[in-house]
Amino acid sequence: MLDISDLTIGYSGGKVVAPNLNATLERGNLVCLLGANGTGKSTLIRTLCGFQPALSGSVTIGGREVATLNAHDLAKELSVVLTDRLSVPNATVEELVGYGRSPYTGFLGRMSKEDRAMVAEAMECCQIAHKRKELLSNLSDGERQKAVIAKAMAQDTPLIVLDEPTAFLDLPTRVEIMQLLRTLASKSQKSILMSTHDMELALQMADKLWILHRNGPLDVGSPEDLLLSGVFNNLFGQTNVQFDVRTGLFKVAYEYHATLPVAGHGFHFTLLRRAFARRGIKLEHSANRDSFWLQIATHAEKPYTLFFEEVPVSHHKSIDELVDKVEQCQAKQKVEAVASEPGRS
């Protein structure tokens, strides 16, 4: 449906954002375009949609070069959702979705029975029909997003391109919008390309990912193949975010200044590890019990016991209280260690 070949994107004055990009978007596929801030996702989307010229290479939609299509022909091939600016805030939902039919309604913009039926169907499908008479300026962000997607649907193009349609939405609404786009892709056989920073949802819901790296390349593949290929490991360069390939989740990289040996496993250990990591203490399964160590007894009323060598120091029910106690003990231990250095009293 959409094909980009040796495409170099950028700006006038020779500013290349990413050179020699290659990718294909197939019919019925939902593709998520991912990449760190500033890698060029919006620049790529604007270039694909013909809003800015390519520096070199080609973009074809349905076999036709985008640069050679006039606005009217392009509007029958491609609908674009740029959600950061809404050009008609004083329109109602129904009017906005109706504008989606404008490539077909002729000079006077009069809608036929079929046009009206398509507008109604698009609002129904995007679960926004109940707000049809509402002004766009009175909608929530999620409702507005559904309205602009309904407009794209009413435009009835084989290709829909969206720039960050899930930005600023809460998690259930992000999932709802992604599910809506998934259904549009698979049931209506639309090809959908959306840029997003929502990696974890993209990994779960996209048929393919396009991963744009700084200065290129553009990696293309199914989420699973890309996970196995290791492209995610370098997505953000050497930063404080690490990607865990096994879980498909990003994790914060903590800085540690101490370790605490632990006896015990399971969910309690997972939660404790995170709580201590925030304070810079790394929990380790270790047999080294020369100093403080922690025992987890899941079924006890107070499941966390702090030991000094073989002697129990304290029992705790809450993780918060335990973390405070460990920090106090470590501070005390440091003071004692300093006090016992030769030459100190």
Ligand SMILES: Nc1ncnc2c1ncn2[C@@H]1O[C@H](COP(=O)(O)OP(=O)(O)OP(=O)(O)O)[C@@H](O)[C@H]1O
């Ligand atoms: N009009 C412009 N003229 C020149 N350079 C621009 C222009 N717009 C964007 N850029 C530059 O192009 C590069 C890519 O920007 P772009 O907005 O495409 O990135 P992005 O991946 O969409 O970023 P984000 O995730 O932060 O939205 C950046 O270095 C940016 O400064």
